[in-house]
Amino acid sequence: xxxxxxxxxxxxxxxxxxxxxxxxxxxxxxxxxxxxxxxxxxxxxxxxxxxxxxxxxxxxxxxxxxxxxxxxxxxxxxxxxxxxxxxxxxxxxxxxxxxxxxxxxxxxxxxxxxxxxxxxxxxxxxxxxxxxxxxxxxxxxxxxxxxxxxxxxxxxxxxxxxxxxxxxxxxxxxxxxxxxxxxxxxxxxxxxxxxxxxxxxxxxxxxxxxxxxxxxxxxxxxxxxxxxxxxxxxxxxxxxxxxxxxxxxxxxxxxxxxxxxxxxxxxxxxxxxxxxxxxxxxxxxxxxxxxxxxxxxxxxxxxxxxxxxxxxxxxxxxxxxxxxxxxxxxxxxxxxxxxxxxxxxxxxxxxxxxxxxxxxxxxxxxxxxxxxxxxxxxxxxxxxxxxxxxxxxxxxxxxxxxxxxxxxxxxxxxxxxxxxxxxxxxxxxxxxxxxxxxxxxxxx
Numbered sequence: 446x447x448x449x450x451x452x453x454x455x456x457x458x459x460x461x462x463x464x465x466x467x468x469x470x471x472x473x474x475x476x477x478x479x480x481x482x483x484x485x486x487x488x489x490x491x492x493x494x495x496x497x498x499x500x501x502x503x504x505x506x507x508x509x510x511x512x513x514x515x516x517x518x519x520x521x522x523x524x525x526x527x528x529x530x531x532x533x534x535x536x537x538x539x540x541x542x543x544x545x546x547x548x549x550x551x552x553x554x555x556x557x558x559x560x561x562x563x564x565x566x567x568x569x570x571x572x573x574x575x576x577x578x579x580x581x582x583x584x585x586x587x588x589x590x591x592x593x594x595x596x597x598x599x600x601x602x603x604x605x606x607x608x609x610x611x612x613x614x615x616x617x618x619x620x621x622x623x624x625x626x627x628x629x630x631x632x633x634x635x636x637x638x639x640x641x642x643x644x645x646x647x648x649x650x651x652x653x654x655x656x657x658x659x660x661x662x663x664x665x666x667x668x669x670x671x672x673x674x675x676x677x678x679x680x681x682x683x684x685x686x687x688x689x690x691x692x693x694x695x696x697x698x699x700x701x702x703x704x705x706x707x708x709x710x711x712x713x714x715x716x717x718x719x720x721x722x723x724x725x726x727x728x729x730x731x732x733x734x735x736x737x738x739x740x741x742x743x744x745x746x747x748x749x750x751x752x753x754x755x756x757x758x759x760x761x762x763x764x765x766x767x768x769x770x771x772x773x774x775x776x777x778x779x780x781x782x783x784x785x786x787x788x789x790x791x792x793x794x795x796x797x798x799x800x801x802x803x804x805x806x807x808x809x810x811x812x813x814x815x816x817x818x819x820x821x822x823x824x825x826x827x828x829x830x831x832x833x834x835x836x837x838x839x840x841x842x843x844x845x846x847x848x849x850x851x852x853x854x855x856x857x858x859x860x861x862x863x864x865x866x867x868x869x870x871x872x873x874x875x876x877x878x879x880x881x882x883x884x885x886x887x888x889x
Contacts, residue, residue: 451637453674462637467630468500468541471623472523478623479519485591486518487616488579490559490598493791494620496717498523499553501539503531505677505714511599512559516579518586526557526578560599567601576605583611594619625788625796626814631718632839635789635816638715639837639848642722645669645711646851653859655703655729659683659696666711675713679793682710685728689831690824692783703729703860706825708833712793721793721818722849723835729860735832738825739856742832745784745821753811753838753845759799760808762786762819768801772824777802783822789837790816815840816848832856 452461475498479487489495492508495515507513507528515525522544527535535542535554542553557578558571565571583589593606594616606613627635648669649662663681670678683696685707701707708725725742727735748765769780777800786799797809797817820835834853838845863870 451633451640453637462630462633464630467628467634470628470630471497471500474626474628475517475620475623478619479517482594482619483592484519484594484614484616484619485588486516486583486586487594487596487619488598489515489596489616489620490602491596491617491620493717494596494617495525496791497620497624499525499539500541501525501527501531501535501554502717503528511562511597514557514559514575514579516582518582518588519591521582521586522553524553524555524582526555526575528558529556532556560601563599563601572599572601572605573608575602576609576611579606580609580611596620621796624790626812627790627816627839628814631790632814632816634716634718635720635837635839636848638713638718638720639722639850641670641673641675641715642711642713642720642849643851644673646709646724649709650726650857650859653701653707653726653728655701655705655860657701659685659699659701659707662701662707662709663696666709670711670713675715676717677714679712679714679719680710681712682708682723684708684833687829689833690829692822692831692833701728704732705729706731706735706830706832707859708831710833710835717791719789719791719793720837721787721789721820721835722837723820723833724851724853724857725832725834726857726859729858731856731858732825732827732830734825734827735830736856738823738830739832739834742821742823742834743854745823746819746834746836749786749819749821750836750838750845750847753840754843755811755813755840757811758808759786759797759804759811762799763801763804766801766821772822782820784820786817786819788815788817793818811840813840813842 450459450461490511495513496502498517499515513527515523517523532554539554544553559575560571592612592614595613596617603613645666649666652665662683666681667678685699685701686705689706705728707728708723710723712721745766749762752761766784769777774780781802788795788797816839818835818837822833824831836847837849838847
């Protein structure tokens with residue numbers, strides 16, 4: 446793999462991310478996957494798949510609306526039907542979508558709208574219009590009788606496509622197969638996204654102390670990321686104290702107290718490329734139970750990373766992780782995503798998936814160019830503390846490279862130091878118990 450530099454701005458004196466190459470190589474991989482399949486075309490309503498196919502973006506507000514759709518027919522160029530004036534914007538500023546059609550005919554960027562998650566009146570014919578547009582393209586290219594892969598869609602649209610005589614099948618697997626290996630520019634953007642989270646954790650570590658709330662920590666991280674140019678902060682999972690075990694996967698307004706564990710997952714997008722990046726801290730002090738939990742959590746992570754190389758499988762990785770029953774859950778479904786791994790790219794859960802729920806019986810082979818996150822978790826013996834660590838790795842020719850750089854080899858303690866007349870206060874929880882009694886001082 447070529448040596449990379451991760452400056453975010455374009456310069457003439459150093460090779461960095463080549464966005465034209467990014468667009469070209471992504472589309473080429475999708476076309477190759479389509480050629481190798483039995484499909485005549487793929488139709489996408491998914492925001493990430495549309496971006497991979499067409500290199501268009503109209504704002505994160507559109508991610509869950511199912512309002513835009515894009516089509517790639519075998520042997521042809523992609524066509525996107527986009528929201529109102531966005532199509533005109535694409536025609537002006539996205540030259541890669543200008544396919545040089547006949548005079549007066551639209552190019553690959555066209556106006557169109559789907560059903561707005563059912564908000565349009567069912568009798569307005571919107572679903573039928575979507576199906577007619579797609580069917581017209583398929584027939585023009587001689588693919589009207591071939592299967593059409595669709596990633597996700599609303600029921601009225603699926604019904605309208607079938608009414609057009611189109612054989613609709615699952616197309617999501619084709620998109621995920623194309624996106625499974627990352628190009629050099631995708632890896633650079635994913636690394637830049639992680640570097641921005643490195644900086645956000647630096648801000649958070651300096652801010653974290655007793656008396657702040659989980660939601661305030663979310664604000665600190667979000668501001669740091671947006672200041673650095675983040676396109677979208679999807680979420681900051683801020684969990685502290687007794688909320689750590691079991692893991693609730695959502696932040697609250699809880700006040701952080703002295704001696705609390707606190708773990709965070711930072712998910713954001715840099716030019717579309719995402720992060721999923723946990724770190725755990727102790728605030729003020731760490732109990733023996735918390736320190737032990739962190740050590741075990743880190744050991745599971747290190748054992749997994751040591752196995753990552755081309756030819757290894759997801760089954761090999763999960764084999765070094767504990768079974769659900771070993772940390773208090775009845776089965777792997779109940780413990781899902783605690784000992785876990787997943788591909789990262791334009792979305793945070795891509796191929797391959799690492800989990801004892803599926804990987805032992807359905808292993809996936811690791812290949813150079815994969816980028817994925819590995820997550821470990823361990824509940825402390827005290828019944829309420831827990832540790833959570835996540836590292837993102839790039840599979841290289843002979844192993845892997847960790848691209849999440851904020852320190853996590855040992856448990857970090859955040860918050861100020863305290864001083865007494867006798868010197869620095871020992872803030873370990875066990876050191877503060879009954880100090881002013883004879884028993885606490887070890888006297889009889």
